[in-house]
Amino acid sequence: MTTPSVLPWARFILLFAGLAAVSCYQPVSNSSGQPDDKPETSYASTGSESADPENGSPESDQQKEGNQLESLEGPVGGGFRANFESNLKRNGMDASAAVDPSNAVESRILAEYGAVFLTQAVPPPKVMFGSEEEASGFQSKAGVESAVLGGTSIELQPKAMAALKKASEEAKAKGLSITPRDGSEAARRSYSKTLDLWNSRFLKALDHWRAKGRLSSDQVSRLKGLPIKQQVSEVLELEKSGIYFNTFFNNSILYSVAAPGTSQHLSMLAFDASEFQNPEVRKILAANGWFRTVQNDEPHFTFLGLKESELPAYGLKKVSKNGGEYWIPDV
Template identity: 50%
Template structure:
């Protein structure tokens, strides 16, 4: 009897784990525990950060816009990074290549070669990453860039290219299945970038998803053009993201996962983990590890 019960428990737990992973290998968040740490609401902390930088929330992000609201919800942790030592974005979504280039020109940028890839990050972020990598190597581990140089710095055209790499295959997929007509696909392809993003999010509300495996939002697969954390040179995609010890080492050096369902993606916040709840972030835990996301109510 005891063996039967034990076997049932093991099967149930394993089944729950399988259900937590989608076809891309990314985690789904359903019944996992949230951090119970005392915290503040994301928007309050964001307002204070913007005020310190001399910015107004209305100029920073139009929260009447559905795309902007999603960017804050899904990628907003970066806006609460250490604003004393890092250059943070002046807007939640960059509108063009020119605006991204002007922003990146203001940064103190460091370059480093890791393996075959040369990556670029803001200097503080790079120093912390290299320190974390040294600690990992000492422990018999490693921290290396996923997909080469693209693991770190990106420009606006990179975000547009990655968006298109999901957008056009999804159009064809749903057209073949009859969820979209040829006329729908042509109309969506001809839209401006902003209008295209809005249209995709509306379709996804009806279950027509544009991620790589067509099972979830495109924003869990790639950022909207102009919205990627990589544009701020404060994001790094690591090959070793599944290793808990590597994640702990990165966290000690100010690097945290902040975009749920993007498991390899780490964001340099430059603060101690214990201080994150007071900055407006909350912790999500799953079988695949932890994510610090905006505490939005």
């Protein structure tokens, strides 16, 4: 049972702990016309090079499965929150700027999608990118690597791509394959794409509830005009009174799509695999640092770059659902 004395951010997390969300934002249709910028710069000071000079293991891609993953600094005590703060600091980022504990939406997003902040690649600087500029600015700094997998061109952070390619090779050697689901959006996405997906549900639900007389035209206009963060907050508030924004207007919009700017795909640390149902494929991905970290989002894998055995020490807990496992923040 919770107590009223927990920290504000923890209280919100507990408040929403029963809800799971879908961060994969399966596109309603395949979209083209995404911005295709090719940023070149990268973070220089984060130790995010592909080799691992700090931990005394000079072997590289010839290592055996699972042995190539060595965390840069290892977990710190204190569970998820402490490791979240530590990893951002390691990357020159500030945890207090990453999430506002008094903001229920941000706290919820951290609880749902927060595993990504433990990545050994470059973590996102905040739980919610506020604009295209912010998201693409991060993507430029983190570095973008392209590759063709299963005939589809995808983009990820360099470390994430290297690990995915290695997993793909290992799968091939076993007569399996690891390929992108739903085209190039299986990996990197733009902010505008996450906004489009949000609007595909949000606008439809506004029409629905206006027709039902539950929202007035004035309310609809006002909601449409709100800044995104406030819009998300008010949508979640309306849902408490049964005005739902998911596809069938009977559940939270977060079961259909996530809030704009919050996708792990924006951080280029997520990959949706067609073969997600194959336990052997999941095992190969896990051995290369790719884990499922968003409950109920079955095809969605997140690049953590950590060994599975280390994950509890980083503050993640394993949840088993529908025959599969997810590693989520233990908060």
